[in-house]
Amino acid sequence: AQSVTQPDIHITVSEGASLELRCNYSYGATPYLFWYVQSPGQGLQLLLKYFSGDTLVQGIKGFEAEFKRSQSSFNLRKPSVHWSDAAEYFCAVGPFTGGGNKLTFGTGTQLKVEL
Amino acid sequence: DTAVSQTPKYLVTQMGNDKSIKCEQNLGHDTMYWYKQDSKKFLKIMFSYNNKELIINETVPNRFSPKSPDKAHLNLHINSLELGDSAVYFCASSLAGWQEQFFGPGTRLTVL
Numbered sequence: 001a002q003s004v005t006q007p008d009i010h011i012t013v014s015e016g017a018s019l020e021l022r023c024n025y026s027y028g029a030t031p032y033l034f035w036y037v038q039s040p041g042q043g044l045q046l047l048l049k050y051f052s053g054d055t056l057v058q059g060i061k062g063f064e065a066e067f068k069r070s071q072s073s074f075n076l077r078k079p080s081v082h083w084s085d086a087a088e089y090f091c092a093v094g095p096f097t098g099g100g101n102k103l104t105f106g107t108g109t110q111l112k113v114e115l
Numbered sequence: 116d117t118a119v120s121q122t123p124k125y126l127v128t129q130m131g132n133d134k135s136i137k138c139e140q141n142l143g144h145d146t147m148y149w150y151k152q153d154s155k156k157f158l159k160i161m162f163s164y165n166n167k168e169l170i171i172n173e174t175v176p177n178r179f180s181p182k183s184p185d186k187a188h189l190n191l192h193i194n195s196l197e198l199g200d201s202a203v204y205f206c207a208s209s210l211a212g213w214q215e216q217f218f219g220p221g222t223r224l225t226v227l
Contacts (some may be wrong), residue, residue, distance in 0.1 A: 044218040
């Protein structure tokens with residue numbers, strides 16, 4: 001079965017510092033990978049996605065992620081964090097054959113930004 | 116020009132009651148979903164519909180019954196509400212099953 005691990009439950013960074021959020025997946029084939037962000041009391045917004053091709057993908061709000069097949073990872077990065085980036089970040093993988101088109105989400109990483 | 120909308124945003128009710136949550140998308144997508152987010156923010160899919168046809172049912176209690184009158188709408192009816200049903204319920208849609216999903220703002224259900 002597919003699974004997603006986000007090892008960091010909470011991360012705190014200073015405004016202007018760089019950010020890396022980790023995501024590891026378990027999947028039997030080439031996955032479709034996503035990063036979503038959830039601000040307090042809001043729905044989920046797609047930051048970026050990887051389907052195929054270039055392993056470094058650019059997303060909205062200055063975020064990027066790199067797919068590394070050898071490490072089964074899809075880490076999210078941002079060179080300079082803004083206070084408005086404080087939110088919950090979810091990595092997701094899917095779909096997979098035989099399971100329909102569902103996404104499997106990680107448990108999320110809560111980002112706090114110190115001013 | 117809201118893409119995926121849900122009503123109501125908040126729902127507070129007593130145990131044993133029956134309630135419904137409505138979802139509509141104006142993106143022209145073929146696939147719609149219901150997710151449950153628990154108090155620890157864990158997101159889990161409940162149902163998925165493709166062109167009004169149920170394609171995923173993730174061992175959800177049969178007190179939960181989704182209905183899709185057309186491919187732009189997916190409603191969730193819950194019978195005999197229990198305390199454990201308290202959660203945030205998100206509707207989502209995608210153009211095709213393998214593409215990115217767009218989420219609604221969520222419905223926070225509180226069962227007292």
